[in-house]
Amino acid sequence: xxxxDLTAADFENTVTGNDIVLVDFWASWCGPCRTFAPVYEKAxxxxxxxxxxxxxxxxxxSLAAAxxxxxxxxxxxxREGVLVFSQPGALPPQALDQLITAVRGLDMDEVxxxxxxx
Numbered sequence: 001x002x003x004x005d006l007t008a009a010d011f012e013n014t015v016t017g018n019d020i021v022l023v024d025f026w027a028s029w030c031g032p033c034r035t036f037a038p039v040y041e042k043a044x045x046x047x048x049x050x051x052x053x054x055x056x057x058x059x060x061x062s063l064a065a066a067x068x069x070x071x072x073x074x075x076x077x078x079r080e081g082v083l084v085f086s087q088p089g090a091l092p093p094q095a096l097d098q099l100i101t102a103v104r105g106l107d108m109d110e111v112x113x114x115x116x117x118x
Contacts, residue, residue, distance in 0.1 A: 043097070075087055
C-alpha cells in the first residue's frame with residue numbers, strides 16, 4: 001500500500017479505525033520533508049499492514065495545530081488509536097524500520113494501564 005493523504009475530515013477515523021497508523025506531517029517547501037518522503041513511501045510498500053498517512057501542514061494548518069506540530073517533518077505512530085510515538089526529524093530507513101518493529105511489539109494492555117495511571 002502506498003501513502004494516503006490525511007485531512008482533518010478523515011484523520012480521527014483513520015487513526016482509530018486501523019491497528020497501526022504512522023503519520024508524516026510535512027510541507028512541500030521543507031527540505032528534510034522531501035528527503036524523508038521516499039524513505040516513508042518505500043516503507044509503506046514494504047509494510048502493507050500499516051497505514052502510512054501524510055498530512056500537508058500547509059493545507060491542513062488546523063490539524064497540524066491540533067497535533068501540536070512545531071517542527072517538520074514530524075512522525076507520529078498510533079497503535080489501536082493511542083499515540084505511542086511522536087518525534088520531529090527525518091528518519092533514515094533503518095531507524096524507521098526499528099520504529100515499526102517497536103510499535104508492532106508493544107503490549108497495548110501495558111500502554112493503556114500506564115496511561116490510566118498518569
